[in-house]
Amino acid sequence: MKLAHEEVSAFGGPPLPDAGALDALIRGAHGDPFALLGPRRSGNATAVYTLQPGAEAVQLVSRDSGELLCELRKRHPAGFFSGDYPGHEPYRLRIVWPGGAEQITDDAYAFGPLLSDRDLEQLADGVHPHYGDTLGAHVMSIDGIAGTRFTVWAPNAQRVSVIGDFNSWDGRRHPMRLRHRAGVWELFIPGVEAGMLYKFELLSRWGERIEKADPVARATEVAPSTASVVADPRPLHWTDEAWMRRRAERQAADAPISVYEMHTGSWLRIMEEAGRSPSWDELADRLVPYVAGLGFTHIELMPIMEHPFYGSWGYQPLGLYAPTARHGRPEDFARFVDRCHAANIGVILDWVPAHFPTDAHGLARFDGTACYEHENPFEGFHKDWNTYIYNLGRNEVRNFLLGSAIEWVERYHIDALRVDAVASMLYRDYSRDHGEWVPNQYGGRENLESIAFLREMNQLIHERCPGAITIAEESTAWPQVSGKVEDGGLGFHFKWNMGWMHDTLHYLQTDPIYRRWDHDAMTFGLVYAFSERFMLPLSHDEVVYGKGSLINKMPGDAWQQFANLRAYFGFMWAHPGKKLLFMGGEIAQRREWNHDGSIEWDLLDDPRHRGMQKLVRDLNALYAARPALHRLDANPDGFSWVITDDRDNGVFAFLRWPGDGGAPVLVVSNFTPVRRNGYRIGVPFAGWWSELLNTDAADYAGSNAGNGGGAQTDSQWANGHAQSLQLSLPALSTLWLSP
Numbered sequence: 001m002k003l004a005h006e007e008v009s010a011f012g013g014p015p016l017p018d019a020g021a022l023d024a025l026i027r028g029a030h031g032d033p034f035a036l037l038g039p040r041r042s043g044n045a046t047a048v049y050t051l052q053p054g055a056e057a058v059q060l061v062s063r064d065s066g067e068l069l070c071e072l073r074k075r076h077p078a079g080f081f082s083g084d085y086p087g088h089e090p091y092r093l094r095i096v097w098p099g100g101a102e103q104i105t106d107d108a109y110a111f112g113p114l115l116s117d118r119d120l121e122q123l124a125d126g127v128h129p130h131y132g133d134t135l136g137a138h139v140m141s142i143d144g145i146a147g148t149r150f151t152v153w154a155p156n157a158q159r160v161s162v163i164g165d166f167n168s169w170d171g172r173r174h175p176m177r178l179r180h181r182a183g184v185w186e187l188f189i190p191g192v193e194a195g196m197l198y199k200f201e202l203l204s205r206w207g208e209r210i211e212k213a214d215p216v217a218r219a220t221e222v223a224p225s226t227a228s229v230v231a232d233p234r235p236l237h238w239t240d241e242a243w244m245r246r247r248a249e250r251q252a253a254d255a256p257i258s259v260y261e262m263h264t265g266s267w268l269r270i271m272e273e274a275g276r277s278p279s280w281d282e283l284a285d286r287l288v289p290y291v292a293g294l295g296f297t298h299i300e301l302m303p304i305m306e307h308p309f310y311g312s313w314g315y316q317p318l319g320l321y322a323p324t325a326r327h328g329r330p331e332d333f334a335r336f337v338d339r340c341h342a343a344n345i346g347v348i349l350d351w352v353p354a355h356f357p358t359d360a361h362g363l364a365r366f367d368g369t370a371c372y373e374h375e376n377p378f379e380g381f382h383k384d385w386n387t388y389i390y391n392l393g394r395n396e397v398r399n400f401l402l403g404s405a406i407e408w409v410e411r412y413h414i415d416a417l418r419v420d421a422v423a424s425m426l427y428r429d430y431s432r433d434h435g436e437w438v439p440n441q442y443g444g445r446e447n448l449e450s451i452a453f454l455r456e457m458n459q460l461i462h463e464r465c466p467g468a469i470t471i472a473e474e475s476t477a478w479p480q481v482s483g484k485v486e487d488g489g490l491g492f493h494f495k496w497n498m499g500w501m502h503d504t505l506h507y508l509q510t511d512p513i514y515r516r517w518d519h520d521a522m523t524f525g526l527v528y529a530f531s532e533r534f535m536l537p538l539s540h541d542e543v544v545y546g547k548g549s550l551i552n553k554m555p556g557d558a559w560q561q562f563a564n565l566r567a568y569f570g571f572m573w574a575h576p577g578k579k580l581l582f583m584g585g586e587i588a589q590r591r592e593w594n595h596d597g598s599i600e601w602d603l604l605d606d607p608r609h610r611g612m613q614k615l616v617r618d619l620n621a622l623y624a625a626r627p628a629l630h631r632l633d634a635n636p637d638g639f640s641w642v643i644t645d646d647r648d649n650g651v652f653a654f655l656r657w658p659g660d661g662g663a664p665v666l667v668v669s670n671f672t673p674v675r676r677n678g679y680r681i682g683v684p685f686a687g688w689w690s691e692l693l694n695t696d697a698a699d700y701a702g703s704n705a706g707n708g709g710g711a712q713t714d715s716q717w718a719n720g721h722a723q724s725l726q727l728s729l730p731a732l733s734t735l736w737l738s739p
Helices: 019-026 117-125 241-250 280-294 330-342 395-411 422-426 448-464 498-509 512-522 558-574 601-605 607-625
Strands: 038-042 045-051 057-062 068-076 080-086 091-096 102-105 136-142 145-153 159-164 177-179 184-190 197-203 209-212 258-262 298-301 319-323 346-351 416-419 469-472 494-496 534-538 578-582 639-646 651-656 665-670 676-683 688-694 710-712 723-729 733-738
Touching: 019 080, 045 091, 057 080, 117 395, 145 197, 159 184, 241 330, 258 280, 258 607, 280 330, 280 607, 319 330, 319 395, 330 346, 346 395, 395 416, 395 448, 416 448, 422 448, 448 469, 498 512, 498 534, 498 558, 558 607, 558 651, 558 665, 558 733, 601 607, 607 688, 639 676, 651 676, 665 676, 665 723, 710 723, 723 733
Parallel strands: 258 298, 258 578, 298 346, 346 416, 416 469, 469 494, 494 534, 534 578
Antiparallel strands: 038 045, 045 080, 057 068, 057 091, 068 080, 091 102, 136 145, 145 184, 159 197, 177 184, 197 209, 639 651, 651 665, 665 733, 676 723, 688 710, 688 733
């Protein structure tokens, strides 16, 4: 510490700092507070310097006995105190505030550096394996003193302070130490406990004061408030050992996977309290038995990472380490996951590494410069979404995102991450006009940094989180999205089949009179069905923005709409690929989804809507029980066409095979509103074929036309087989039969 020329002040205190340095400290502009504050031990005495703006008096008391060691003198009217006492006994500060209120605390500036050299090296290199345990706010004890360690990456700030309800949000009270090697600021503040609010106050290189939420906070205030919350340090409680042991086999390519996608805030509104969102416990009480009863294997939650704008549905997150406070505390979310696992339901989270919002309290221009985003808007800004794009070529940003992915899977036992908007990450010219994008180093449009990041993320989860999987929302023909990294793939376990979804919905939305002209839309998906491991998504994106609900997409009168949707579900559940259905689809919700509303549960008073729900339940049960319908989902040996070209009658037929010599399942769909009697279909085995499912059954509010439980083959040649069935195909229906 540079001292003034005089050795002691006129009243006998220790020497003052240099006037310029002291002035910078008082203004909250000094970048090295530990050079001016804390204890200075020399010989048989200890001098102590502290800045306590607004304090009336400060004393040093013994940490052990509480006895007075000395009275500090106010050396500057802004609240700079100093004094010395004989010896080196551990001390505490007794601060007297206006009105006589007293505070006794340990001195934050009496502690040495917090992060190890190894931590700093790994952070700088972007390879820290425990990012969420290193940066952020962590309750701990140092030398027996309880408090919270705060750390934040802000390499270009002049000064960073911790502000919170424990220091009156005054940035002068707790400026942090810069660890230059990694651009990380750190400070241990004694007495700060779990549940306290905090932010970081930064001084940019241009002198601008900025308040930011903690990018690595594990808990936050309820939006629209923006402060971070010191998280409870106690370990989360888990009882899901049995689930975790079997997770890998439940999520394998040959397992039945049926996903119920949902938005946590609008699945159910607690109407007795002005329509508030449910808590995690309330969701667990009602959602878990509901989903289990319908036979879904997984719940997929639209992003529940903390997000400032509710209308973004979570797809513009800022708290990539914090479950949204809208439903409760982090430990409440963990209990929700645990209860899902107890009911044998996996939990998939939507995770968004493709972009982040521009909110002032978030990651944007975090220290006054482009820390997390690209400086060049042709690389760093999405015009479609008015959001920033992560600079994945920067070690620290890559480590931040990898740490977030691991946080959810390891800390919260999440079973799968569905990565949003992968296509926007893969192409530098995604949704950009000519001249508005920056080519890669080879002059191409591929985003090499994003490709490397996605491969690293997938490998990291594979290595550290056995049985966990990743799913890509990728809408282009990028090769090997679900291919192994070592074979040149991206390393995802599954890819959403957006082409199948668009083609089949286009066909189903067409009036049956004209469907013959779009017949190939229902068969084209099998051209590429085994090029990836696919998931068939009827997601939230198909029931918003004026697209209408699934039932309202269907043409015709109400009877035809319900029959069309039931037949479509029967076709989908038998088609190769894992299944995903957005909430409300299972009851044929009439209204387009609204995040401020709720599912139209009162529709279940109508037998047609109850019938749709029962159909989904039966589809899931048969899908799981019949190996032919899932075991060879990613293998062409599990599928063979029987009828592909009957465009005039709107009929499709195919076989699903289990691959072990077991019974196949014959699937026949009639997508015209005309009953086809005596329709001949060739089959590979002679004998009786039982009708496993008829989407026109009375149980589903259909007309109950069908085949009386099954049909017997005869020896007439058809469709390449020596024997065949004569079936009655109800109008707008799908049948499943098995020998």
